[in-house]
Amino acid sequence: MHAxxxxxxxxxxxxxxxxxxxxxxxxxGEATVMELAKPFQMSQPAISQHLxxxxxxxxxxxxxxxxxxxxxxxxxGIEAMxxxxxxxxKALEKSYDRLDEILAGMEPxxxxxxxxx
Amino acid sequence: MHAxxxxxxxxxxxxxxxxxxxxxxxxxGEATVMELAKPFQMSQPAISQHLxxxxxxxxxxxxxxxxxxxxxxxxxGIEAMxxxxxxxxKALEKSYDRLDEILAGMEPxxxxxxxxx
DNA sequence: CTTGACAATAAGTTACAGCTTATATAACTA
DNA sequence: TAGTTATATAAGCTGTAACTTATTGTCAAG
Numbered sequence: 001m002h003a004x005x006x007x008x009x010x011x012x013x014x015x016x017x018x019x020x021x022x023x024x025x026x027x028x029g030e031a032t033v034m035e036l037a038k039p040f041q042m043s044q045p046a047i048s049q050h051l052x053x054x055x056x057x058x059x060x061x062x063x064x065x066x067x068x069x070x071x072x073x074x075x076x077g078i079e080a081m082x083x084x085x086x087x088x089x090k091a092l093e094k095s096y097d098r099l100d101e102i103l104a105g106m107e108p109x110x111x112x113x114x115x116x117x
Numbered sequence: 118m119h120a121x122x123x124x125x126x127x128x129x130x131x132x133x134x135x136x137x138x139x140x141x142x143x144x145x146g147e148a149t150v151m152e153l154a155k156p157f158q159m160s161q162p163a164i165s166q167h168l169x170x171x172x173x174x175x176x177x178x179x180x181x182x183x184x185x186x187x188x189x190x191x192x193x194g195i196e197a198m199x200x201x202x203x204x205x206x207k208a209l210e211k212s213y214d215r216l217d218e219i220l221a222g223m224e225p226x227x228x229x230x231x232x233x234x
Numbered sequence: 235c236t237t238g239a240c241a242a243t244a245a246g247t248t249a250c251a252g253c254t255t256a257t258a259t260a261a262c263t264a
Numbered sequence: 265t266a267g268t269t270a271t272a273t274a275a276g277c278t279g280t281a282a283c284t285t286a287t288t289g290t291c292a293a294g
Contacts, residue, residue: 012132015125016252020201027208033271046253048272053251067261067270073212078205084137085202088195091144095190133282150241163283165242170281184240184291 009057010081018042019050023073026060030070126174127198135159136167140190143177147187 013019022036037047051071054060058077063070130136139153154164168188171177175194180187 007137008132008134011128012251014201015129015132017125018252020124023205027205029212034269042252043254044271045255045273049252052272067259069271073205073209075209078202078209082202082206084131085195085199088140088144088190089199092190092192092195095146129281135282151239159282160284161241162243162285166282169242184289186241 005080006056006058006077007080007084009053010059010077013053013057013059014081016050016053018047019054022047022050022054023059026071026073030063030072032068032070036071122197123173123175123194124197124201126170127176127194130170130174130176131198133167133170135164136171139164139167139171140176143188143190147180147189149185149187153188 014023018040021039025031025036025039033044033047033051036051037044040047051060054071055062055074058080059074060071061074063072131140135157138156142148142153142156150161150164150168153168154161157164168177171188172179172191175197176191177188178191180189
């Protein structure tokens with residue numbers, strides 16, 4: 001079966017700035033827990049816990065190298081979010097050259113007295 | 118000033134399936150609170166509260182029409198998330214035809230005895 | 235001007251997220 | 265084998281998210 005969307009967990013993971021920073025760091029390549037923890041004031045366990053959240057969300061993957069556990073970005077989880085957002089982006093493009101953008105900037109047509117809804 | 122990113126609030130908003138469903142509905146066009154509430158078992162206040170979260174996150178905008186408050190998608194907030202994700206997507210593309218994808222599938226080079234880190 | 239529909243706000247409850255410190259586990263190093 | 269390094273897990277605390285019901289505000293219709 002195909003690794004379930006887990007969109008709840010994935011978006012929730014991105015809601016935390018520490019986790020976004022971790023992902024941004026991993027975008028430049030693999031890193032260990034210690035390396036990831038360095039920029040923050042937080043304790044090491046806190047970072048491990050953030051990493052667990054990212055893994056459970058399918059955004060980060062693990063590799064074993066001795067006592068170290070280097071993490072890297074996990075493609076499928078990231079793509080899943082990307083595809084969901086694509087839906088909204090497409091809707092925005094559609095409405096751009098159509099009616100909603102007009103309604104947004106203009107005095108609304110405003111239902112008149114006798115008019116039914 | 119340019120409406121601050123609010124990425125925390127934006128991604129947190131997407132972490133809830135009810136709110137994602139609301140956005141999906143709004144992708145098809147404007148809708149009132151009652152219309153948005155209909156598909157759910159939740160109370161009307163609950164939906165109003167979800168809408169407040171979406172507005173505070175800059176993902177949804179409001180229009181006043183009599184006693185009704187039709188909502189529509191808000192472009193800037195959605196684009197902000199999209200752009201942040203684009204960074205990760207780009208990183209994945211880069212590593213695709215390079216080394217990380219190889220590390221993922223292969224026995225790691227493994228630091229040797231005398232080697233320094 | 236009263237009624238009914240649409241929607242927001244308030245207050246209270248429950249559950250869980252995100253830290254902390256303390257401790258455990260496992261692999262290198264000497 | 266004993267010490268050190270890298271990381272995970274456990275337990276406890278505090279704040280906040282997501283509902284509920286009750287109530288209020290506001291417009292429109294008659």
